[in-house]
Amino acid sequence: MKKVGQIAGPASARSVSDRAIKPIAGRVVAKAAAGAGAPPHAAAAADGSRPLLQRLWEHRENYLLILPMAALVLIFSYVPMYGIVMAFKEYKMADGIFGSKWIGLLNFRKLFATSSFGTIMKNTLEISGLRLLFGFPAPVLLAILLNEVRHKPFKKTAQTISYLPHFMSWVVLGGIFKNVLSPSSGAINYVITALGGQPVNFLNSNAWFRVVLIATGVWQGIGWGSIVYLATIAGIDPQLYEAARMDGAKRFRLIWNITLPMMFPVMSVLFILSVGGILNAGFDQIFNLYNPLVYSSADILDTYVYRLGFGNASGDGRIDYSLATAVGLFKNVVGLCLVVVTNFASKRLSGSGIW
Amino acid sequence: MEKSRLDASPGAMPGGAADVRPSDSALGGSADADRDRGDRNRGRGGGNDGGSAALGRFGLFDALNYAFLAALCVSMIYPFWDLLMRSFASPADSMSVGFKLMPSQWSVAAYRVIFESGDIFVNYWNTIFRAVVGTGLSLVVTSACAYGLSRRTLPFRNGITLFFIFTMFFGGGLIPGYMLIRDLGLIDTIWSLIVPGVASVYNMIILRNNFQGLDAGLEESAMLDGANKFTILFRIVLPVSKPILATIGLWCMVGHWNAWFDALLYTNKPSLSVLQLALHNLLTRNQSSEMQKLLSMSSDASKLFTPMSAKAAQIFVTIVPILATYPFLQKYFVKGILVGSFKG
The missing domain is CATH 1.10.3720.10 (MetI-like)
Structure with missing residues (x-):
């Protein structure tokens, strides 16, 4: 999970067909893909010397653009994860999720x-x-x-x-x-x-x-x-x-x-x-x-x-x-x-x- | 269960990477495939026969192949056709057994009753509202976020991406999700069908990859001309991304049109019922109030119909917008799956 940046990766439908052209059957898909997605990090590294706060400020508009989506995901995907505690409780409507009794497994x-x-x-x-x-x-x-x-x-x-x-x-x-x-x-x-x-x-x-x-x-x-x-x-x-x-x-x-x-x-x-x-x-x-x-x-x-x-x-x-x-x-x-x-x-x- | 319903390609696997180049001819779908292959590899125009197909002879294999494919197509169409005919059949014909291409006696009683009862207009309005508003909001929110995340120097970019991606693989599940909607007070509002689907991570990732693939020089020169980031987004990035936005928007629409489970969970009032929910109730509850209402309206002989033809008619009223636009739109959908679902 930690290398999620790679998801940005490479393989377009174009490269699916491009790669398929290579007449090496078994491992065709492989490495060609791995390289293509990498370049972004080079730019980030060059930028890394300046103070973080300054870089954050420079990107303020970008964070603003991300914010609505992040808020929605937080509410509709992460908040329900808290509801998982119900699995370890004896849920009673009257007590709510917080008030219900813990019953372990x-x-x-x-x-x-x-x-x-x-x-x-x-x-x-x-x-x-x-x-x-x-x-x-x-x-x-x-x-x-x-x-x-x-x-x-x-x-x-x-x-x-x-x-x-x-x-x-x-x-x-x-x-x-x-x-x-x-x-x-x-x-x-x-x-x-x-x-x-x-x-x-x-x-x-x-x-x-x-x-x-x-x-x-x-x-x-x-x-x-x-x-x-x-x-x-x-x-x-x-x-x-x-x-x-x-x-x-x-x-x-x-x-x-x-x-x-x-x-x-x-x-x-x-x-x-x-x-x-x-x-x-x-x-x-x-x-x-x-x-x-x-x-x-x-x-x-x-x-x-x-x-x-x-x-x-x-x-x-x-x-x-x-x-x-x-x-x-x-x-x-x-x-x-x-x-x-x-x-x-x-x-x-x-x-x-x-x- | 309903999490990925409004994603770009509902049938596709969740997944991330796609370096989207929508203008690329290789994305043009299989219809263009042969031409594309010919152009790219050999520089020769048409006349490049499919795959391993030997030139010339039409052999036994070809005959069997055509027959099989034709049979497959008939099997896809016949169930729809049969139902369509039953929806237009007189009461006796609608219950008839076996293959009939047409009923011997036609009747539009089922459709008349469905339209006269009026519920169908409410259902249509709710479905159109959720589809249009839901798609519009989703495109705005996801493309804004995608643009922000596509900036390669953005600090914590990977962390933020992980924050989004994680939700594609893990969630609270059905009950906690339901309780959230309930606690937010969204039960029995149309927003319960719209807001939870707005932030589609899958679509956002596709858009982000698309924005990353755009020519950076375009933006740099605009920046030099003094344009700020929002101007660049609205005047340059979004206009050149129209094809992918249209594809995702179409997917979103179809997703909303076909969504039923959220409506079943979150809406109880008939005034909020969407087409799919009304159909679901009519089909699965034998003594449904919907069916009783329709049957009670067949007062005189001209309005006689069977539950069978009522169900059939309701199905067609529900899917007719998709059937009508499908032949024209399907190539965009095909484009969508090739950009979106498969990452190799």
């Missing part, structure tokens, strides 16, 4: 002791894992297939259509899939019954709900995810292909031995980053599709926190702000650790990370 003990916690962790990790397994390669595949299309208008139309679901909220998509998957009038079940099968109630079935989650997740993200890969492919030097063609390579050889290896650096960084976000199993999507019948296969950390804090009495009952805060804290701390670890791994493997 009791909330966490309570959390780890409940049987639902095991289910929820399992669901979160399994759903995220399945998303990685199917959702990660899908845009890569789509980018390769789109790149093989020579008819430009077709390619452009297909791309434009494939981005569309990305611009819809899951409230809208939830409504759309409830219609398509409806056991009485939905198109999917129409096909199933036409082929002689029994209609399936996808959204009420623990066996099918995850299939729906993964499939609709891929459906929504495939087009948008392919943009970065298409840009990477576009940056590959055509001479590589021509040289390989001279040597008699056919289409699949070209894809396998040139296109894929050239995409690998970008893929590895994106993959590592998505591993860092593994505790985010897709709140918006699940919240808009699930119902109490499928809690056992679809309830994740985020939905559990929501129901603990805002669940209505008719649902699964009690409101427990302290426990909900504790679950949220658990998730955020583990999530932060994962991001740090995966970023470290990313830097080690490919030479670049998010800071």
